[in-house]
Amino acid sequence: MFRDITVEDMMVLREKGKNVLIDVRSPSEFNHSTIPGSLNIPLFNDEERAEVGTLYKQVSPEAAQERGLEIVSAKLPDFIKAFKQLDKEITVFCWRGGMRSKTSATVLDLMNVKVNRLQGGVRAYRKWVVNKTERMDLPQKAYVLNGNTGTGKTLILRTLQKEGYPVIDLEEMANHRGSIFGQIGLQPHNQKTFDSLLIERLEQLKDSSYVLFEGESKRIGRAVLPDAFSDFKEKGIQIFIEMPIEERIQHILEDYQPWKYKGECMEAFRKIKSRIHTPIAAQIEEGLKTEEFSLVVKLLLEYYYDPRYKFSADQYPDSHKVTLQVQNVGEAVEKIKNLIGQSSQKGKRVASI
Structure with a gap:
């Protein structure tokens, strides 16, 4: 089973050089703001993310989940292959530590790829940065x-x-x-x-x-x-x-x-x-x-x-x-x-x- 870790845990792993961070959000989200040093292996590209988000808002969460499953299923072999090429322990994250990072971590764990998930995702990291900046x-x-x-x-x-x-x-x-x-x-x-x-x-x-x-x-x-x-x-x-x-x-x-x-x-x-x-x-x-x-x-x-x-x-x-x-x-x-x-x-x- 994959392990949930905090921002503080993640910083310790990075300091020891034992961890690679993977942002599974879309390329545009990654390019706007991410955790420094992260790599982008997106679960959805920008167009797919927009399509799933529209279904969620205009149809239903169930419809969005079904379409998301269709998209992910088709790209799973390449997605897993990209992770298996990495030679360090992996931590995945998304915006809030929600469905995208959980799905990614679950699939990778099933394929025997050792993986952590960052609790709270980019939002938790940003909060950590703001707190450090204020103090x-x-x-x-x-x-x-x-x-x-x-x-x-x-x-x-x-x-x-x-x-x-x-x-x-x-x-x-x-x-x-x-x-x-x-x-x-x-x-x-x-x-x-x-x-x-x-x-x-x-x-x-x-x-x-x-x-x-x-x-x-x-x-x-x-x-x-x-x-x-x-x-x-x-x-x-x-x-x-x-x-x-x-x-x-x-x-x-x-x-x-x-x-x-x-x-x-x-x-x-x-x-x-x-x-x-x-x-x-x-x-x-x-x-x-x-x-x-x-x-x-x-x-x-x-x-x-x-x-x-x-x-x-x-x-x-x-x-x-x-x-x-x-x-x-x-x-x-x-x-x-x-x-x-x-x-x-x-x-x-x-x-x-």
Whole structure:
């Protein structure tokens, strides 16, 4: 018989690397919001789910159940085969831990596939995330990475994370780079997905005395930082990276690859065009049309992003600021490691998960 487990049970299994989570809801439900790291093996596709739901509402629950049984029966061999290819203990879930996950768990159990069912499904998990967000357990100290656009802050953090430092990658969690051009080439995450990724990362880093993350604004794409985390950020040690503009331009070109997204770049620029001195704005627009992307980036930095950054940087008192002048990302990484100090590193590193 399959076993019902709680969200807390599930988190313990995941931490030990002994469990794979399977969302049996439809693809559109999965894509909207799921438990991070889950795989989607749907019991119904979107059209089938809509058909069964219509029968339930307009005819009767019995009619919906009969049609659902017809649909599931036809796809059972492929459904079970997909699960048997997995080499870990399985936990299935749906929206409320109801019929879809119960049916899936029952069938898999009959086929000798060891399986758990998550009590309360995604809804119970979301409640767990909300409770954690409201009572956020944060480390003692934050190192907050600031710097002009293009200083490679995300690359610096990801390099440190690969080396085992306790990094929270907010841009990755939001799937957005945090500027008006930030979603180009990306599909930004919604608030539920962002919250889940942030809370789970904090759970992974709960034994660390400090964390490193970028000094993002309150909103990152479609996601908003929780108030407690924003307050934590403001009280942290603010590291300001200063880097030559030529290096910054190169970082931006490598990251955004504007030649692949010319239309999206033009659309994003026109949202801020009115905030830039008219002759400069005209020059930028012409540069986008003629694909002079290095010039475009240089003008955007000098006449839009750098002045805005200076204003926000001036809001922090000098007692909370550390300025690091570097030539490149590699030098920045080494200086940050030195700043944190060898005594902080020993025993405090957390493996990248």
